[in-house]
Amino acid sequence: HFDHTDGNEWLNAEGAVILAHENTKKRLMTIQRVDDWDFEFPRPPLAAVPSETVGDETSLKLNKSTLMLKHHPNAHTDGDISVTFREANIVHTGDLYWNGIYPFIDYSTGGGIDGKIRAVEEILSRVTDETIVIPGHGQPLSKKSELSDYRKMLVDIRGNVARLKAEGKPIDEVIAAKPTEQFDAKWGQFVIGPEFFTRLVYHGV
Numbered sequence: 001h002f003d004h005t006d007g008n009e010w011l012n013a014e015g016a017v018i019l020a021h022e023n024t025k026k027r028l029m030t031i032q033r034v035d036d037w038d039f040e041f042p043r044p045p046l047a048a049v050p051s052e053t054v055g056d057e058t059s060l061k062l063n064k065s066t067l068m069l070k071h072h073p074n075a076h077t078d079g080d081i082s083v084t085f086r087e088a089n090i091v092h093t094g095d096l097y098w099n100g101i102y103p104f105i106d107y108s109t110g111g112g113i114d115g116k117i118r119a120v121e122e123i124l125s126r127v128t129d130e131t132i133v134i135p136g137h138g139q140p141l142s143k144k145s146e147l148s149d150y151r152k153m154l155v156d157i158r159g160n161v162a163r164l165k166a167e168g169k170p171i172d173e174v175i176a177a178k179p180t181e182q183f184d185a186k187w188g189q190f191v192i193g194p195e196f197f198t199r200l201v202y203h204g205v
Contacts, residue, residue, distance in 0.1 A: 001034075001077075001106070002041055004094065004136070008048035020050040021071050024079035027109055034108045036200065054081070072096055072119035076103065076136075078110025082123055091127055092134040096120060097150060099138030101190035102180075102197040105204065113158050113204035120151045138190075153183050161198060162205040171202050 005028065008018050020028075028049045032041040056071045068084040076095040083092045095103065096119045105111045124147055127133065133142040160179035169177070179201075180187075180194045188194045 001095075005044065005048060008050075009045050012047045012051075017052055018048070018050040019052045019054065021079040021081050022053040022055065023077075023110070024081075025050045025053050027077070027079060032109060034106055036104070036107070036196075070122070072115065072122065074110050074112045074115035075105075075119040076111050076116060077106045080119065082119070084126065088132075089128070089130055090132040090134065091123060093123060093136060093147075095136035096123065097133070097135040097142070097147060098192075099135035099140075099142045099146060099150070100187065101138045102187050102192040102194070103137075104192055105200045107200075107203055113154065113201050117151065117154050117158065120147065120154065124148060124151060153187055157183065157197070158201055158205060161201045165202060165205055171199060174198060174202055 012018055028044055031043050033039070034041065054069050054071070057069065059066060059068050061067075065088065066086040068086060070082050070084070072080045072082060080094055080096050082094065082096060084090070085092075096116065097103070103116070105113055105116060123133075124144065127144045127147070129144050131144055133144065133147050134140065135142055157180050161174060164174045164177055164179060175195050175198050178194070180198055184194045188197070192200070
């Protein structure tokens with residue numbers, strides 16, 4: 001998505017190597033329509049397209065730091081990578097984690113609520129109480145306990161929506177039942193509101 005990739009061309013011009021998951025490169029090579037935004041992301045200039053790709057998991061050295069790159073399939077999209085800076089004990093989650101706000105799940109590019117939960121659980125298994133956690137959106141600095149709260153929110157809302165859908169309720173009735181209500185005051189105050197997030201979860205259960 002442009003909010004994370006629009007700087008690629010400028011960084012490339014300064015000599016940076018653009019590295020991403022192979023699915024991200026594939027997506028950036030074409031026009032991407034995101035149905036839930038009713039928007040088409042144009043194909044960026046080739047200078048913005050990753051010149052190197054990684055698979056499921058890899059590590060690299062940068063300025064004496066060890067960076068552990070982990071692909072989390074079918075989560076926010078199908079190309080999400082978390083980056084752990086091992087010596088500094090920092091993990092950057094990208095859009096797998098939106099701190100204090102409901103997240104966007106892009107089904108148009110292979111995302112899903114179940115994959116997002118799995119990704120968060122995998123990241124939680126690798127962090128400690130001292131780890132600095134950097135989200136993709138929301139408050140810019142976080143920690144394990146807040147990421148755990150995020151996981152609980154995702155799991156509980158997924159369960160609420162799945163039960164209603166299993167009862168045969170269409171999306172409008174599920175929204176009317178307010179399956180996110182207990183979390184809205186904390187998480188539902190940004191661009192992805194309670195109704196929008198309910199629709200996203202409903203799509204994936």
